[in-house]
Amino acid sequence: MKPVIRVENLGKRYRIGMAPLKYETLSGKITDALSAPLRALRRVQSPKADGADTIWALRGVSFDVKQGQVLGIIGRNGAGKSTLLKVLSHITEPTEGSVTIRGRVGSLLEVGTGFHPELTGRENIFLNGAILGMKRAEIERKFDEIVDFSEVEQFIDTPVKRYSSGMYLRLAFAVAAHLEPEILVVDEVLAVGDAEFQKKCLGKIGDVAQQGRTVLFVSHNMSAVLRLTQESIVLEKGRLTLRAPSPEAVDRYLSAGHSQAGERFWEADEVPADAAPFRPLSLRLCDGRGRTVDSVRSTEPVIIEMEYALSAPVTGLRIGLYLNTARGEAVFTTFDTDEPHMFEKHTSRAAGQYVSRCTIPADTLNAGRYGLGVNASSYHIKRYFQDDQALDFSVDAAGAPGMHWVETRPGVVRPRLEWSIEAKRK
Amino acid sequence: MAKTAISKPEPGTVVLRPSRGWTALNLRDLWLYRELVFFMTWRDLKVRYKQTLLGVSWAVLNPFLQMVVFSIFFGELAKVSSDGLPYPIFAYTALLPWTLFANALNNASRSLVSHQNMVTKIYFPRLLLPLASVMAGVVDFLLAFLVLIGMMIYYNATGATHLTLNWAMLTLPLFLLLALVTALGVALWLSALYVKYRDVNYIIPFLAEVWKFVSPVVYSTSMVPAKWQFVYALNPMAGVVNGFRWALLGTQTAPDLRLAISAAMAVIVLVSGLFYFRSMEKTFADTI
Known part of the structure; x- marks a missing residue:
């Protein structure tokens, strides 16, 4: 079977000057143009200086994803996960290499993008659905389901600026979750929302996978990665360093890049x-x-x-x-x-x-x-x-309370608590 | 290395790779997302007048109040020639397409930057943002147009004008189209430049002001010396305003070679704007 996603030797280079909040201005461009000959001269003298103001956010990354697979993508901050997802979801263009995708990609890079605070929940469902690439008929068909999932039925005709952050998020996720693309890209949406809703979201992503669709799942929540994915790739400093069954990849992630001895x-x-x-x-x-x-x-x-x-x-x-x-x-x-x-x-x-x-x-x-x-x-x-x-x-746990019984104690903490035993009746 | 933008994948398959040079316009993508143009236009309109006291009447008040000001200063005090027509209707007829153009210049040129969270998070043809902004202006235009009809009836009733329904009025949509083509062309250039150069933000108000005075909005084209008429026609908005006055008020500015020059300029601005926009589009998410 042909892979749904084929990534070949993918690289993405950023100029450091392109960092957000640092805009080019015309006057900057003019001084730049004036000093260009000088820089060209310097470059001749030390050819290495040219690469100094660029960084490779991704380099030489290749992998395939088969249909129906749920692939975890893990790595520390700045390892290139977000850049990879941005390239895969067509937001930014690769600098080298190629990506071949079969089918519609739906991305949950950030839920609620395009939501307008002044519009009502109902209006935002239509607008956001259209932004995510749904047809109007499709949104109309799924409207009730979306409202149901979001649990904001009573407030559907209220401007979303009056929503609590939880309601806002639930509605936004509900729209995105009903997109039904062939390939779903999920990035850290579960970091927010209450535990109950997080469970619901994870369930929804699980359902998507059950229906034979492909999911790329990026998260810092290792238990979610282990629960949802069988296989994961690990990114380190823009390079793919491991593709393995998820438990092994999670181990690698947890121990990678850390200096020894605490x-x-x-x-x-x-x-x-x-x-x-x-x-x-x-x-x-x-x-x-x-x-x-x-x-x-x-x-x-x-x-x-x-x-x-x-x-x-x-x-x-x-x-x-x-x-x-x-x-x-x-x-x-x-x-x-x-x-x-x-x-x-x-x-x-x-x-x-x-x-x-x-x-x-x-x-x-x-x-x-x-x-x-x-x-x-x-x-x-x-x-x-x-x-x-x-x-x-x-x-x-050596010496901790209860160690004379050989058993695993569930729980994160193991406090030494004060107990007393009183005889009430002899 | 096979680094070309042109690849022939099987249907339903997208190949993403670095592109070089001028990118194909890819208007098919725009067609696939046509519903979104509608939704964005609708959203622009819906949001624009929310929490305003006078709501949608601003669409009419804006050109109307400008007309009042111009009538006092240019019509009454400076006695600017209005080709024998009452100055208010002379100015208002020009202010209709001018307001459409000025709003497009303002809103569409800023559309990419003001939607930067969408641009950096979701894929859609970026062209759609300036396009929807320009389209939203058409609705305002139609509302303001109703007032013009009222004014025409009023001035006919008072005997100040003798306007009659005629075939020239049928050409009005063509002049509206010319205004839209010009507005979109300029907006494509400015919105793409704005992503990279924040200077554009300061240039827009200045540009709009200067452009208004090199277009025959407050005065008549007949005031421009004959030898400069063809240079003057290089401004597509001159063709639009003259066309509006001719079609609605019957001024002596019937379509001629000067209109052809204006139209050609508008098309040049639009096509070059499209290609410039497309070539910059791939870097929007990285530079914005």
Whole structure:
């Protein structure tokens, strides 16, 4: 059988100057033109300088997808997943290589694109359906089904600007989910919405696959990837590094790119340019005696140190840590200025080098693998930097409560709780 | 390396690969998405007058109030010649296609950037955005046209004009078409340039202002010296305005070689705009 999607030696190059928010202007173009001869001269002298302002978001990627297959695409932020989906869904053109697609591609790159806040739910269903490539007759036929799925029936004639974010999202997903393309491209839509609705969405994607249609599924939620896909590809720095059954690919993803022994360093070229003035240096995991470790005991405190530099003063900076299980479920999120006295003391940080240190108390985590993500932001102002999979480590339950019974304890936490047993009657 | 945009895949198959040079216009794609043109036009109209006190009457008020201002300053104070017609109807007849054109210049030229989340997230023929913006202006035009009919009846009743129904009026849709072709052509150039150069945002109001005065909106073409008439006709909007006045008011601006020049210019702007737009289209999602 011929593949539905054939990707051959695909490459996409971006000029760094093309980054969002940096527009070319006519005056820029004019100075550019004037200095062109000078640059040409310099290029003759050092031919390498030419490639300096371009980056390959994707390079040499080749793979096939068979009809009815649900393929997972996993990789860290900046690995090229979004670029790949944008090329596959015809939004941007490849720089080299080719993609051959048989059938209509429907993409859920971001649900609700083209929704207009002033229009009612009903009007937006028609508009959004048309934007996604549905015929009017098709939308009319599925209208009731869409409204039913979205659970916003009562508000269907209300402008969507009055919707809660949950309702808005449900309606948007409902339209997209009824598109019925031969090939469905899904990107991280499940990151939002309540648990009940997420379940419904996953179910819908599962149904699509059951009907023999092809699904490309991109997610950071490893348990969703494992549940929905049999096979996955792993992207690292724009290259396809592994195609394997999903459990193997997920393992690779969770362990790839991490420095050994509980430490992660960021090289200058790994940090996006728009992170400035923030620059991450390292993230380290230490045990109670200050040694860097990648495996900690549940019964001992764990110290997490984030080291970073600021090239300019930053107001309202907060360093966040995200702890997730290996399956991608969130355990907790914490920020260095969560405590009011810390928040008041560190309203502004001057330029310089810093360490934000956090201690997870003893007897907190259950045995298993965990992933640590970091984030640096100023609340409501700017997110400087984020790495969802900066470091991973394992927790050993030796000495934890209940270890005298040899059994697996479900649950993410393993706290030492106080029990008492009283005899009520003898 | 086989890097050509032309490939002959089997039906239902799309091959995506780097394209080189001038891209084929691919108007078939536009036809497949024709319903979306309708939906986007409808949305533009629906949204434009939401939360406005006077709603859709702005479509009429805009050219009407301009007419009032022009009648006072150019008609009464400056005594600009209006070819023997009452100045208000002389100006309003020109303001109808002019408003259509100016709105297209404003809205259609900004259409890609103002829909940038659609452009970066979904595939559809990008041509559709400026096209729908221009089309939305036609509905405003039709509403404003009703007022013109009212004015014609009024001035006939007062004896200021002696307009009669005649065959020339049937040519009006052709002049409307010429206005649309010009508007779309200019919008294609500007909207594609705007994606790359934000300067366009500042150029649009200036361009609209200058263009209004090099078109015979507030004055008559007869004021232009004879030796400059053919140069003057290079502006397609001059042909449109003269055509409107001739068809509706019977001025001495019947179609001649100058109209042919205007029409040819409009077609050149549209075709070159189409090709420029198409050649830039592939980079829109990356540069916007």
